[in-house]
Amino acid sequence: MRLTTKGRFAVTAMLDLALRQDNGPVTLAGVAERQRISLSYLEQLFGKLRRQELVASVRGPGGGYCLARDARSISVAQIITAVDEPLDATQCGGKENCLDEHRCMTHDLWSSLSRRMYDYLDSVNLHDLMVQQRDKTTHRVVVHDHAVRPGVSEMVRVQL
Amino acid sequence: MRLTTKGRFAVTAMLDLALRQDNGPVTLAGVAERQRISLSYLEQLFGKLRRQELVASVRGPGGGYCLARDARSISVAQIITAVDEPLDATQCGGKENCLDEHRCMTHDLWSSLSRRMYDYLDSVNLHDLMVQQRDKTTHRVVVHDHAVRPGVSEMVRVQL
DNA sequence: TATAAAGTCGACTGAATTGATCGGGAATTG
DNA sequence: CAATTCCCGATCAATTCAGTCGACTTTATA
Helix, strand or coil: CCECHHHHHHHHHHHHHHHHHHHCCECHHHHHHHHCCCHHHHHHHHHHHHHCCCEEEECCCCCEEEECCCHHHCEHHHHHHHHCCCCCCCCCCCCCCCCHHHHHHHHHHHHHHHHHHHHHHHCCEHHHHHHHHHHHHHHHHHHHHCCCCCCCHHHHHHHC | CCECHHHHHHHHHHHHHHHHHHHCCECHHHHHHHHCCCHHHHHHHHHHHHHCCCEEEECCCCCEEEECCCHHHCEHHHHHHHHCCCCCCCCCCCCCCCCHHHHHHHHHHHHHHHHHHHHHHHHCEHHHHHHHHHHHHHHHHHHHHHCCCCCCHHHHHHHC
């Protein structure tokens, strides 16, 4: 499990998509502009996301991308591993370069750590992020309107 | 927070150190040989670990490295951020390239995610890993005594 | 049917990072 | 003194990152 800006771009773009797909397919050009990510780079990322069946594409005018499944069933871990393909195979990974007892130490240690990290990222899904983001927006509006709509947002804020 | 093989090397080396420092300072040459990491690369990593005061060095014959503090007080997160220095400042990070409402989305989303990951890695310390590793070794010995040498790797393999 | 809007694909690029190598130091022990 | 070990800087090939470009396919609609 790697964690780089590449994964962040993908998660950000997917969240943008999730928040806007109610009005039909979302164009990459739109995502690129809103999130300040280069269009061509997005195309590469969405190529991978599409092959992993996290998004579906609609060609032609009025086309764009939609989530391929419910936001609740798409985890952050799935997004990240979709674009960061070489999962973690870079280590000794069963090859011949680590010998005797120590092979196991390195291998097990890291696979255990990285599994626990994966489990965490897998427990956060796109819908969670949408709610979190909408609350933030709401909160801003509330502050603007000064205190007409108390509720929802108050709590989430604290966590960040 | 980045998570790459560089961090894995550092954690592995620190664990090797922690498991052997009872007999005095541990040489990098020893770590290099046992863990199959190049000596010069280890020197670079330990330079950073020393500057972060996670390890202390002893020069001259019989010298080497020791943990600078108790294993319980050194977390995996500390090790990783020590060697992967540019913590996470690579994003929009308060700069001018993200505008209006969307700035907050990207920024808050990722800082929240990455903070939770950090918290997790910060909750695992070197002592935890030592215990985990020693248990595994013990377990292996038991199996070993059993049959005619059914292969050291047999058990450990399962987990992978 | 022609055109424009969109996705699709492949090749390529500059910059940064990874992991490694080398050479020469400085400190310490015996 | 000589050996051992840490320390530091320069350099390097390979890979990845992030972005660019050009050509192509699909499809809605004027």
